[in-house]
Amino acid sequence: xxxxxxxxxxxxxxxxxxxxxxxxxxxxxxxxxxxxxxxxxxxxxxxxxxxxxxxxxxxxxxxxxxxxxxxxxxxxxxxxxxxxxxxxxxxxxxxxxxxxx
Amino acid sequence: xxxxxxxxxxxxxxxxxxxxxxxxxxxxxxxxxxxxxxxxxxxxxxxxxxxxxxxxxxxxxxxxxxxxxxxxxxxxxxxxxxxxxxxxxxxxxxxxxxxxxxxxxxxxxxxxxxxxxxxxxxxxxxxxxxxxxxxxxxxxxxxxxxxxxxxxxxxxxxxxxxxxxxxxxxxxxxxxxxxxxxxxxxxxxxxxxxxxxxxxxxxxxxxxxxxxxxxxxxxxxxxxxxxxxxxxxxxxxxxxxxxxxxxxxxxxxxxxxxxxxxxxxxxxxxxxxxxxxxxxxxxxxxxxxxxxxxxxxxxxxxxxxxxxxxxxxxxxxxxxxxxx
Numbered sequence: 001x002x003x004x005x006x007x008x009x010x011x012x013x014x015x016x017x018x019x020x021x022x023x024x025x026x027x028x029x030x031x032x033x034x035x036x037x038x039x040x041x042x043x044x045x046x047x048x049x050x051x052x053x054x055x056x057x058x059x060x061x062x063x064x065x066x067x068x069x070x071x072x073x074x075x076x077x078x079x080x081x082x083x084x085x086x087x088x089x090x091x092x093x094x095x096x097x098x099x100x101x
Numbered sequence: 102x103x104x105x106x107x108x109x110x111x112x113x114x115x116x117x118x119x120x121x122x123x124x125x126x127x128x129x130x131x132x133x134x135x136x137x138x139x140x141x142x143x144x145x146x147x148x149x150x151x152x153x154x155x156x157x158x159x160x161x162x163x164x165x166x167x168x169x170x171x172x173x174x175x176x177x178x179x180x181x182x183x184x185x186x187x188x189x190x191x192x193x194x195x196x197x198x199x200x201x202x203x204x205x206x207x208x209x210x211x212x213x214x215x216x217x218x219x220x221x222x223x224x225x226x227x228x229x230x231x232x233x234x235x236x237x238x239x240x241x242x243x244x245x246x247x248x249x250x251x252x253x254x255x256x257x258x259x260x261x262x263x264x265x266x267x268x269x270x271x272x273x274x275x276x277x278x279x280x281x282x283x284x285x286x287x288x289x290x291x292x293x294x295x296x297x298x299x300x301x302x303x304x305x306x307x308x309x310x311x312x313x314x315x316x317x318x319x320x321x322x323x324x325x326x327x328x329x330x331x332x333x334x335x336x337x338x339x340x341x342x343x344x345x346x347x348x349x350x351x352x353x354x355x356x357x358x359x360x361x362x363x364x365x366x367x368x369x370x371x372x373x374x375x376x377x378x379x380x381x382x383x384x385x386x387x388x389x390x391x392x393x394x395x396x397x398x399x400x401x402x403x404x405x406x407x408x409x410x411x412x413x414x415x416x417x418x419x420x421x422x423x424x425x
Contacts, residue, residue, distance in 0.1 A: 012412060036412045
Protein backbone atom coordinates (compact mmCIF):
# COMPACT_ATOMS: atom_id res chain seq x y z
CA UNK A 1 0.00 0.00 0.00
CA UNK A 2 1.51 3.31 -0.98
CA UNK A 3 1.65 6.49 1.03
CA UNK A 4 -0.95 9.19 0.47
CA UNK A 5 0.22 11.77 -2.01
CA UNK A 6 2.13 9.30 -4.18
CA UNK A 7 0.45 9.44 -7.58
CA UNK A 8 3.01 7.85 -9.85
CA UNK A 9 1.96 10.33 -12.53
CA UNK A 10 4.37 13.12 -11.65
CA UNK A 11 7.77 13.49 -13.30
CA UNK A 12 9.58 13.62 -9.95
CA UNK A 13 8.69 11.04 -7.29
CA UNK A 14 7.63 11.94 -3.77
CA UNK A 15 10.02 11.36 -0.84
CA UNK A 16 9.26 11.28 2.85
CA UNK A 17 11.82 13.17 4.93
CA UNK A 18 13.06 12.26 8.43
CA UNK A 19 15.37 14.54 10.40
CA UNK A 20 17.54 13.79 13.45
CA UNK A 21 17.50 16.99 15.46
CA UNK A 22 20.52 16.09 17.57
CA UNK A 23 22.81 13.21 18.34
CA UNK A 24 21.07 10.82 20.71
CA UNK A 25 17.61 11.41 19.19
CA UNK A 26 15.70 9.40 16.59
CA UNK A 27 15.03 10.58 13.07
CA UNK A 28 11.52 12.05 13.08
CA UNK A 29 9.22 12.49 10.11
CA UNK A 30 9.07 16.17 9.13
CA UNK A 31 7.28 16.17 5.78
CA UNK A 32 7.72 15.26 2.15
CA UNK A 33 9.11 16.67 -1.07
CA UNK A 34 9.63 15.94 -4.74
CA UNK A 35 13.04 15.13 -6.18
CA UNK A 36 14.31 13.19 -9.20
CA UNK A 37 16.64 10.91 -7.21
CA UNK A 38 17.81 10.20 -3.67
CA UNK A 39 20.85 12.53 -3.86
CA UNK A 40 18.70 15.45 -4.88
CA UNK A 41 16.10 14.47 -2.32
CA UNK A 42 18.68 14.76 0.47
CA UNK A 43 19.86 18.14 -0.83
CA UNK A 44 16.33 19.44 -1.24
CA UNK A 45 15.47 18.17 2.22
CA UNK A 46 18.40 20.10 3.65
CA UNK A 47 17.21 23.30 1.95
CA UNK A 48 13.56 22.76 2.80
CA UNK A 49 13.62 21.32 6.31
CA UNK A 50 16.88 22.45 7.95
CA UNK A 51 17.19 26.16 7.15
CA UNK A 52 17.52 26.93 10.86
CA UNK A 53 19.80 24.16 12.17
CA UNK A 54 16.90 21.80 12.75
CA UNK A 55 18.98 18.73 12.10
CA UNK A 56 22.30 16.89 12.06
CA UNK A 57 21.19 14.01 9.84
CA UNK A 58 18.54 13.41 7.19
CA UNK A 59 16.82 10.28 5.88
CA UNK A 60 14.79 10.29 2.68
CA UNK A 61 12.53 7.37 1.76
CA UNK A 62 10.57 6.95 -1.49
CA UNK A 63 6.98 7.54 -0.42
CA UNK A 64 5.79 4.48 -2.34
CA UNK A 65 8.20 2.26 -0.40
CA UNK A 66 6.24 2.82 2.81
CA UNK A 67 3.66 0.26 3.84
CA UNK A 68 0.97 1.47 6.23
CA UNK A 69 -1.55 -0.39 8.33
CA UNK A 70 -5.09 -0.38 6.99
CA UNK A 71 -6.91 2.63 8.48
CA UNK A 72 -10.31 0.95 8.07
CA UNK A 73 -9.28 -1.94 10.29
CA UNK A 74 -8.14 0.53 12.96
CA UNK A 75 -10.15 -0.86 15.86
CA UNK A 76 -9.53 -4.53 15.25
CA UNK A 77 -5.88 -4.14 14.32
CA UNK A 78 -4.93 -2.38 17.55
CA UNK A 79 -7.32 -4.37 19.71
CA UNK A 80 -4.77 -6.70 21.28
CA UNK A 81 -3.47 -4.33 24.03
CA UNK A 82 -6.99 -3.32 25.05
CA UNK A 83 -7.97 -4.74 28.42
CA UNK A 84 -4.39 -5.69 29.17
CA UNK A 85 -3.68 -2.89 31.60
CA UNK A 86 -1.54 -5.35 33.58
CA UNK A 87 1.14 -4.39 31.07
CA UNK A 88 1.41 -1.01 32.79
CA UNK A 89 3.18 -0.36 36.08
CA UNK A 90 0.17 1.55 37.46
CA UNK A 91 -1.85 -1.71 37.42
CA UNK A 92 0.08 -2.91 40.47
CA UNK A 93 -1.07 -0.91 43.49
CA UNK A 94 -0.15 -3.14 46.44
CA UNK A 95 3.41 -1.90 46.39
CA UNK A 96 2.24 1.66 47.07
CA UNK A 97 4.30 3.30 49.80
CA UNK A 98 7.10 0.77 49.40
CA UNK A 99 10.27 2.59 48.38
CA UNK A 100 12.15 2.12 45.13
CA UNK A 101 9.28 0.18 43.52
CA UNK B 102 -50.06 6.43 8.66
CA UNK B 103 -46.94 7.78 6.99
CA UNK B 104 -47.31 9.78 3.82
CA UNK B 105 -44.50 10.01 1.21
CA UNK B 106 -43.97 13.66 2.22
CA UNK B 107 -43.14 12.56 5.75
CA UNK B 108 -40.63 10.06 4.47
CA UNK B 109 -38.67 12.68 2.59
CA UNK B 110 -37.81 14.58 5.77
CA UNK B 111 -36.44 11.46 7.44
CA UNK B 112 -32.70 11.96 7.37
CA UNK B 113 -30.63 9.29 5.74
CA UNK B 114 -28.69 7.16 8.20
CA UNK B 115 -25.03 8.22 8.36
CA UNK B 116 -22.59 5.46 7.43
CA UNK B 117 -20.23 4.02 10.08
CA UNK B 118 -17.31 5.92 8.52
CA UNK B 119 -19.28 9.14 8.61
CA UNK B 120 -20.16 8.56 12.25
CA UNK B 121 -16.50 8.01 13.02
CA UNK B 122 -15.55 11.20 11.20
CA UNK B 123 -18.20 13.13 13.11
CA UNK B 124 -16.98 11.68 16.40
CA UNK B 125 -13.39 12.67 15.67
CA UNK B 126 -14.46 16.23 14.85
CA UNK B 127 -16.69 16.41 17.92
CA UNK B 128 -13.80 15.25 20.11
CA UNK B 129 -11.60 17.95 18.51
CA UNK B 130 -9.28 15.20 17.32
CA UNK B 131 -7.44 15.19 13.98
CA UNK B 132 -8.34 13.71 10.61
CA UNK B 133 -5.42 11.99 8.87
CA UNK B 134 -4.92 11.37 5.12
CA UNK B 135 -6.21 7.80 4.97
CA UNK B 136 -9.30 8.41 7.08
CA UNK B 137 -12.69 8.54 5.46
CA UNK B 138 -13.85 12.14 5.04
CA UNK B 139 -16.86 13.82 3.40
CA UNK B 140 -16.18 14.85 -0.18
CA UNK B 141 -17.00 18.48 0.68
CA UNK B 142 -14.44 18.45 3.53
CA UNK B 143 -11.79 17.13 1.14
CA UNK B 144 -12.69 19.72 -1.53
CA UNK B 145 -12.73 22.60 0.93
CA UNK B 146 -9.29 21.63 2.20
CA UNK B 147 -7.79 21.16 -1.25
CA UNK B 148 -9.09 24.59 -2.23
CA UNK B 149 -7.94 26.31 0.95
CA UNK B 150 -4.51 24.64 1.25
CA UNK B 151 -3.65 25.04 -2.44
CA UNK B 152 -4.73 28.70 -2.42
CA UNK B 153 -2.57 29.14 0.64
CA UNK B 154 0.39 27.46 -1.10
CA UNK B 155 -0.11 29.61 -4.20
CA UNK B 156 -0.11 32.72 -2.00
CA UNK B 157 3.27 31.81 -0.58
CA UNK B 158 4.71 31.17 -4.03
CA UNK B 159 3.28 34.33 -5.62
CA UNK B 160 4.23 36.20 -2.43
CA UNK B 161 7.87 35.74 -3.34
CA UNK B 162 7.51 38.17 -6.23
CA UNK B 163 6.75 41.54 -4.60
CA UNK B 164 9.75 41.07 -2.30
CA UNK B 165 12.22 39.55 -4.73
CA UNK B 166 11.69 42.81 -6.59
CA UNK B 167 13.88 44.48 -3.91
CA UNK B 168 16.64 41.89 -3.42
CA UNK B 169 19.00 43.57 -5.86
CA UNK B 170 18.24 47.01 -4.45
CA UNK B 171 18.21 46.36 -0.70
CA UNK B 172 20.01 49.23 1.05
CA UNK B 173 22.71 47.07 2.66
CA UNK B 174 24.28 43.64 2.41
CA UNK B 175 22.62 42.68 5.70
CA UNK B 176 19.17 43.67 4.41
CA UNK B 177 19.81 41.81 1.17
CA UNK B 178 20.73 38.62 3.05
CA UNK B 179 17.64 38.97 5.27
CA UNK B 180 15.36 39.51 2.29
CA UNK B 181 16.78 36.49 0.49
CA UNK B 182 16.25 34.34 3.58
CA UNK B 183 12.67 35.57 3.77
CA UNK B 184 11.91 34.89 0.11
CA UNK B 185 13.46 31.44 0.52
CA UNK B 186 11.16 30.85 3.50
CA UNK B 187 8.12 31.74 1.37
CA UNK B 188 9.20 29.13 -1.19
CA UNK B 189 9.56 26.62 1.64
CA UNK B 190 6.11 27.47 3.01
CA UNK B 191 4.63 26.95 -0.43
CA UNK B 192 6.24 23.52 -0.62
CA UNK B 193 5.09 22.44 2.87
CA UNK B 194 1.56 23.38 1.88
CA UNK B 195 1.62 21.72 -1.55
CA UNK B 196 2.73 18.52 0.24
CA UNK B 197 -0.14 18.84 2.70
CA UNK B 198 -2.63 19.33 -0.16
CA UNK B 199 -1.19 16.33 -2.00
CA UNK B 200 -2.18 14.02 0.84
CA UNK B 201 -5.79 14.79 -0.15
CA UNK B 202 -5.37 13.32 -3.62
CA UNK B 203 -4.29 16.14 -5.94
CA UNK B 204 -0.87 16.32 -7.57
CA UNK B 205 1.46 19.27 -7.28
CA UNK B 206 1.52 19.46 -11.07
CA UNK B 207 -2.25 19.86 -11.17
CA UNK B 208 -2.09 22.65 -8.60
CA UNK B 209 0.73 24.41 -10.43
CA UNK B 210 -1.19 24.10 -13.68
CA UNK B 211 -4.27 25.66 -12.09
CA UNK B 212 -2.15 28.54 -10.88
CA UNK B 213 -0.37 29.38 -14.12
CA UNK B 214 -3.54 29.02 -16.14
CA UNK B 215 -5.22 31.57 -13.88
CA UNK B 216 -7.80 29.05 -12.63
CA UNK B 217 -6.65 29.15 -8.99
CA UNK B 218 -6.84 31.95 -6.49
CA UNK B 219 -4.18 33.27 -4.18
CA UNK B 220 -4.26 36.03 -1.61
CA UNK B 221 -5.13 39.24 -3.46
CA UNK B 222 -2.65 41.16 -1.28
CA UNK B 223 0.15 40.08 -3.61
CA UNK B 224 -1.42 41.91 -6.54
CA UNK B 225 -0.22 45.24 -5.21
CA UNK B 226 3.07 46.69 -6.44
CA UNK B 227 6.10 47.43 -4.24
CA UNK B 228 7.46 50.78 -5.49
CA UNK B 229 9.62 51.72 -2.46
CA UNK B 230 11.96 50.08 0.04
CA UNK B 231 9.50 50.94 2.81
CA UNK B 232 7.08 48.47 1.18
CA UNK B 233 9.39 45.68 2.38
CA UNK B 234 8.81 46.97 5.89
CA UNK B 235 5.06 47.34 5.45
CA UNK B 236 4.72 43.87 3.94
CA UNK B 237 6.60 42.29 6.84
CA UNK B 238 4.79 44.23 9.52
CA UNK B 239 1.25 44.36 8.10
CA UNK B 240 0.94 41.55 5.55
CA UNK B 241 2.95 38.94 7.45
CA UNK B 242 1.40 40.22 10.67
CA UNK B 243 -2.10 39.62 9.31
CA UNK B 244 -0.99 36.24 7.96
CA UNK B 245 0.31 35.18 11.39
CA UNK B 246 -2.94 36.27 13.02
CA UNK B 247 -4.82 34.09 10.53
CA UNK B 248 -2.40 31.19 10.69
CA UNK B 249 -1.84 30.66 14.39
CA UNK B 250 -5.37 29.23 14.86
CA UNK B 251 -4.83 27.09 11.72
CA UNK B 252 -2.12 25.18 13.61
CA UNK B 253 -5.11 23.51 15.31
CA UNK B 254 -6.97 22.81 12.05
CA UNK B 255 -8.71 19.45 12.14
CA UNK B 256 -6.78 18.10 9.14
CA UNK B 257 -3.48 16.80 10.54
CA UNK B 258 -1.08 17.54 7.65
CA UNK B 259 -2.41 21.11 7.31
CA UNK B 260 -2.01 21.81 11.03
CA UNK B 261 1.52 20.40 11.05
CA UNK B 262 2.53 22.52 8.04
CA UNK B 263 1.11 25.59 9.77
CA UNK B 264 3.10 24.95 12.96
CA UNK B 265 6.30 25.01 10.93
CA UNK B 266 5.22 28.09 8.99
CA UNK B 267 4.19 30.08 12.06
CA UNK B 268 7.57 29.49 13.69
CA UNK B 269 9.28 31.01 10.67
CA UNK B 270 6.82 33.86 10.08
CA UNK B 271 7.58 35.65 13.31
CA UNK B 272 11.01 36.60 11.98
CA UNK B 273 9.30 38.03 8.91
CA UNK B 274 7.08 40.33 10.90
CA UNK B 275 9.85 41.52 13.18
CA UNK B 276 12.21 42.34 10.33
CA UNK B 277 9.42 44.34 8.68
CA UNK B 278 8.77 46.25 11.88
CA UNK B 279 12.48 46.98 12.14
CA UNK B 280 12.70 48.32 8.58
CA UNK B 281 9.86 50.75 9.24
CA UNK B 282 11.18 51.71 12.66
CA UNK B 283 14.59 52.57 11.21
CA UNK B 284 12.99 54.65 8.46
CA UNK B 285 10.85 56.45 11.04
CA UNK B 286 14.03 57.35 12.93
CA UNK B 287 15.64 58.65 9.75
CA UNK B 288 15.24 61.77 7.64
CA UNK B 289 11.96 63.51 6.89
CA UNK B 290 11.91 61.90 3.43
CA UNK B 291 12.43 58.45 4.98
CA UNK B 292 9.65 59.03 7.50
CA UNK B 293 7.35 60.03 4.67
CA UNK B 294 8.29 56.94 2.72
CA UNK B 295 7.44 54.73 5.72
CA UNK B 296 4.11 56.48 6.32
CA UNK B 297 3.22 56.28 2.64
CA UNK B 298 3.83 52.52 2.62
CA UNK B 299 1.71 52.06 5.75
CA UNK B 300 -1.06 54.14 4.13
CA UNK B 301 -1.05 51.90 1.05
CA UNK B 302 -0.84 48.51 2.83
CA UNK B 303 -3.06 49.04 5.86
CA UNK B 304 -6.47 48.46 4.22
CA UNK B 305 -5.39 45.64 1.90
CA UNK B 306 -3.87 43.92 4.98
CA UNK B 307 -7.19 44.17 6.85
CA UNK B 308 -8.94 42.73 3.79
CA UNK B 309 -6.72 39.64 4.04
CA UNK B 310 -9.05 38.32 6.76
CA UNK B 311 -11.77 37.96 4.14
CA UNK B 312 -15.29 39.37 3.84
CA UNK B 313 -17.34 40.39 6.89
CA UNK B 314 -18.88 37.49 8.79
CA UNK B 315 -22.39 38.07 7.43
CA UNK B 316 -21.06 37.83 3.87
CA UNK B 317 -18.74 34.87 4.29
CA UNK B 318 -20.76 31.88 3.05
CA UNK B 319 -18.20 29.14 3.73
CA UNK B 320 -17.15 30.25 7.20
CA UNK B 321 -19.85 28.45 9.21
CA UNK B 322 -19.11 25.07 7.63
CA UNK B 323 -15.34 25.53 8.03
CA UNK B 324 -15.85 26.36 11.69
CA UNK B 325 -18.13 23.35 12.18
CA UNK B 326 -15.36 21.18 10.75
CA UNK B 327 -12.75 22.77 13.05
CA UNK B 328 -10.73 23.97 10.07
CA UNK B 329 -11.38 27.58 10.97
CA UNK B 330 -11.40 28.51 14.65
CA UNK B 331 -12.32 32.20 14.67
CA UNK B 332 -14.48 34.33 12.40
CA UNK B 333 -13.02 36.78 9.87
CA UNK B 334 -14.21 39.82 11.81
CA UNK B 335 -12.92 38.51 15.15
CA UNK B 336 -9.45 37.92 13.71
CA UNK B 337 -9.46 41.31 11.98
CA UNK B 338 -10.41 43.00 15.24
CA UNK B 339 -7.71 41.15 17.13
CA UNK B 340 -5.15 42.22 14.54
CA UNK B 341 -6.10 45.90 14.74
CA UNK B 342 -5.84 45.68 18.52
CA UNK B 343 -2.25 44.49 18.17
CA UNK B 344 -1.33 47.06 15.52
CA UNK B 345 -2.34 50.20 17.41
CA UNK B 346 0.33 50.04 20.15
CA UNK B 347 2.96 48.89 17.62
CA UNK B 348 2.18 51.88 15.39
CA UNK B 349 2.62 54.14 18.41
CA UNK B 350 6.08 52.72 19.13
CA UNK B 351 7.01 53.31 15.51
CA UNK B 352 5.42 56.74 15.26
CA UNK B 353 3.36 55.95 12.16
CA UNK B 354 -0.31 56.86 11.81
CA UNK B 355 -2.78 54.16 10.84
CA UNK B 356 -4.82 55.62 7.97
CA UNK B 357 -8.25 55.33 9.56
CA UNK B 358 -9.65 58.56 11.05
CA UNK B 359 -12.46 56.62 12.74
CA UNK B 360 -10.05 54.29 14.59
CA UNK B 361 -10.86 54.76 18.26
CA UNK B 362 -10.87 52.65 21.42
CA UNK B 363 -14.40 51.84 22.52
CA UNK B 364 -14.62 51.44 26.29
CA UNK B 365 -18.02 49.75 26.05
CA UNK B 366 -17.22 47.05 23.50
CA UNK B 367 -13.64 46.66 24.71
CA UNK B 368 -12.31 46.91 21.17
CA UNK B 369 -11.45 49.43 18.49
CA UNK B 370 -14.12 51.11 16.38
CA UNK B 371 -13.04 51.42 12.77
CA UNK B 372 -14.24 52.67 9.39
CA UNK B 373 -16.11 50.49 6.93
CA UNK B 374 -13.77 48.59 4.64
CA UNK B 375 -14.04 49.39 0.94
CA UNK B 376 -14.95 45.93 -0.35
CA UNK B 377 -15.48 47.08 -3.93
CA UNK B 378 -11.70 47.41 -4.21
CA UNK B 379 -11.23 43.94 -2.70
CA UNK B 380 -13.73 42.47 -5.17
CA UNK B 381 -12.00 44.18 -8.09
CA UNK B 382 -8.59 42.81 -7.15
CA UNK B 383 -10.08 39.37 -6.46
CA UNK B 384 -11.71 39.44 -9.89
CA UNK B 385 -8.27 39.89 -11.42
CA UNK B 386 -8.39 43.64 -11.98
CA UNK B 387 -5.79 44.55 -9.36
CA UNK B 388 -2.65 46.51 -10.17
CA UNK B 389 -0.40 43.49 -10.68
CA UNK B 390 -2.56 40.37 -11.24
CA UNK B 391 -1.52 39.76 -14.84
CA UNK B 392 2.13 40.49 -14.09
CA UNK B 393 2.26 38.00 -11.19
CA UNK B 394 0.80 35.12 -13.20
CA UNK B 395 2.90 35.95 -16.27
CA UNK B 396 6.07 35.86 -14.14
CA UNK B 397 5.08 32.54 -12.51
CA UNK B 398 4.32 30.95 -15.88
CA UNK B 399 7.62 32.22 -17.27
CA UNK B 400 9.57 30.75 -14.33
CA UNK B 401 7.71 27.45 -14.71
CA UNK B 402 8.38 27.26 -18.46
CA UNK B 403 12.00 28.33 -18.19
CA UNK B 404 12.59 25.68 -15.53
CA UNK B 405 11.06 22.89 -17.61
CA UNK B 406 14.37 21.73 -19.09
CA UNK B 407 15.90 21.47 -15.61
CA UNK B 408 13.06 19.28 -14.37
CA UNK B 409 13.26 17.10 -17.46
CA UNK B 410 17.04 16.81 -17.40
CA UNK B 411 17.08 15.86 -13.72
CA UNK B 412 14.40 13.22 -14.26
CA UNK B 413 16.29 11.83 -17.26
CA UNK B 414 19.56 11.74 -15.31
CA UNK B 415 17.86 9.86 -12.49
CA UNK B 416 16.37 7.41 -14.98
CA UNK B 417 19.75 6.71 -16.60
CA UNK B 418 21.49 6.36 -13.23
CA UNK B 419 19.01 3.79 -11.99
CA UNK B 420 19.21 1.91 -15.33
CA UNK B 421 23.01 1.82 -14.94
CA UNK B 422 22.71 0.55 -11.36
CA UNK B 423 20.31 -2.15 -12.51
CA UNK B 424 22.89 -3.40 -15.02
CA UNK B 425 25.80 -3.31 -12.57
